[in-house]
Amino acid sequence: MTDYLIEAKNLSKKFPGVLANDNVSLTLEKGEILALLGENGAGKSTLVKMIYGLYGSDGGELFIKGQKVEFHSPAEAIAKGIGMVHQHFQLVPVMTVAENIVLGAEKTKGIKFDLVAAEKEVTELSIKYGLEVDAKARIEDLPVGMQQRVEILKMLYRKADILIMDEPTAVLTPQETDELLKVMQGFAEKGVGVIFITHKLREVLAIADRVVVLRNGKVVGTTRPKDTDQEGLATMMVGRSVVLDVKKDLANPKNNVLQVKNLNVRDDRRLPAVKDLTLEVRAGEIVGIAGVEGNGQRELVQAITGLRKIDSGTVVINNEDVTKLSPHKIHELGVAHVPEDREKDGLVAAYSIADNSVLNRFDEKEFSKAGVRQIGAIRALATKLVEKFDVRTPSIDTSAGSLSGGNKQKLVIARELIWGPKLLIAAQPTRGVDVGSIEFIHNQIVAARDAGSAVLLVSAELDEVLGLADRVAVMYAGRIVAILNQKDAERNKVGRLMAGGDVN
Amino acid sequence: MLDFIKDNRKPVITLGLVTVIAYVFYFLDEIKTTSVLVFGWGYAVPLVLAAMVGIIGERTGVVNIGIEGQMLMSAFASFFGSVITGNIYIGMLIGIAAGLIMGGFLAVAAVKWEMDQIIAGVVINIVAAGLTSFFYAPGKTLPQLVPVVSIPILSDIPLIGPVFFRNGIFALATLFIVLAVNFAIFKTRWGLRSRSVGEYPSAADAAGINVTRVRMMNVTLAGALAGCAGAFLALEAAGTFARGLTAGRGFLALAIMIFGAWNPLGALAAALFFGISTAIASQLQADEVINIPQQFVNLLPFVMTLIVLSVAVGRVRPPAAAGQPYTKEG
């Protein structure tokens, strides 16, 4: 008998056209934090989904705490003490925190579901682990960081001693990330084993005990943080060296492309989200919006792209007032939009990659003649996108929904960049994307700028904004509180402004 | 009790208001008010039951537009079951069983085979209309009438007593069914799990809940309530069976479900509203206060459905996953 919490031997998983996992072997010990690294589509999510019983395997053996298992559903994995936080949260938005946490493992009082006891238990649990949440709050009213806590508490409630976390930090603010890393270390000290998937090498170096790197479904190496650094990890993942800093020349801004004046917009709950905001972006420059998520960035982007009603103020693009235009009309003015939620707003999951690659331009002459779709041209475009942006897929006929998270993102970026837009609005363009692809996407955004596009970049990654933007606009509570040139945008200063402080 | 009122503010206020107004009229004209309310509640009963079928289905993520057909089959089965066996109680059970079978049919088609839910419902309606017309035999009568049961004490309350607590079995049971469904959906473990399946099935799956099983079970069991509605129509309300007996009530029930915001008590209030307004209209007609051709009166449910839907849709939020088959990946 071994001491391993998890021991996977030669696990394989096939999808139509891809071998997502190819004889993967892996172990996890008590109290160990194991980081799983790899490019987009390398097979990380697939591997952990097999361990969690969401996917069956096509070969290999899995031992949990020394016992051979064959899971057919998550319920069986949960019973063995495995918990998983998914890349996409699995929470019921209209239910409360307590209801979500106990769901599937509810206690009853007579025939009644005991909500009071659930709320009490959840509150106790959250205090015990330092993950404070309001047990009675509804999920949909909570920021993502809080929702993540709920996911973690859900596992703790089930007394999981194996935690699997698939890109838990992708949607967190830096502060929330730091807290989460501490929480994970706390678990490890209590003997819990953690499998941690991330694309952020800094996080790996900070807390992992061991790193396993996957490429094309195979394990290509195992290392320890003390034996390597960011460059070393990046090279292991991608198979070549990666430049982690953005290289670009000074901007050469020209005419005004986007002018936002005294804009006021409300959020979904009808509360003011963007307040009297004024901003300009010129051709040939990248303006980056730095800010903690939820300070009105989403509503600003939606207002500019025509997806959200504007209360007052104007948006002018290339001297045309677009305040009341439809998203499609705005697109026709030369505006490209990379939405922050690729699953919901960026792709039609059930459509093929080919069809998704003309979502924004399906009615242009090139792709539609007299109302008849030009399949040849569409396929040619899709092939070009997939090749140029390295979207890992068995074919362009595969449904977009079956792409790995990062490859979905790459497809959206490719579609929006390829046609040389006059204005590119990119929200979280590299969320969930591997380091190699981040480098590539950054270079493409800079190339678009150099070709004369105006770029508005919104990112929760401060480093991304500071590295890419020629001018940095700091957004706080719905307002732009400062606009700084790149050379004046110091990390600390911007961080203070983002938190609502002042420059001094 | 207080919690109950707090949880269900809107329906409780509506029902309270209706009660107060009803008593005002009761003091003005005892006989007419009672008869309007008796008619109104009689009209509402099958709608309420059918709306429960819709609510249980959609709360679990399955849209059921086959309620009409499920009711029709049950009405047919309960009537001819009574005629053949010579016993209305056996007829009732046969009606409920028919509802269960029809529920099971939708469950298998829409959940197990992942057929489009709307198409599955349409198929049920067509099959039901076809079978009940084909096998219909005219000139049969019920072996006995459904006895009227009075609930002691409650039935002695003026107005409310004779309207709600002195009735046939199904009409009596309906009130309790609504309370039971309401309790089950919002207060039990079954309800919590069902709602999670109807809102976000992959989250339910990740929490270890068997989505397919929950949906199969709920859709099938809800069929029994469609069975009650059908048996009520044939045995208690009409006392006979005719082709197309349900006359669009299954669709009206869906409008009531939406009007009641997928909430059993809300649906009860909405159905009472429909029932009483129809009753008032026909009372005014009888008193020759207004004079509209009968055909238009018959149209009323459909017109009201349209109006209600145009008002309610967009204001209330349906269960997020209603209508979407759940396919596990991988």
Ligand SMILES: Nc1ncnc2c1ncn2[C@@H]1O[C@H](COP(=O)(O)OP(=O)(O)OP(=O)(O)O)[C@@H](O)[C@H]1O
């Ligand atoms: N449900 C599915 N159906 C078909 N193919 C799939 C499915 N899920 C994943 N794949 C394919 O399997 C491969 C591995 O995907 P996986 O999601 O495991 O990658 P990943 O390492 O998690 O990537 P990312 O970092 O982008 O999340 C990809 O080629 C992907 O297209």
Ligand SMILES: [Mg+2]
């Ligand atoms: Mg993944």
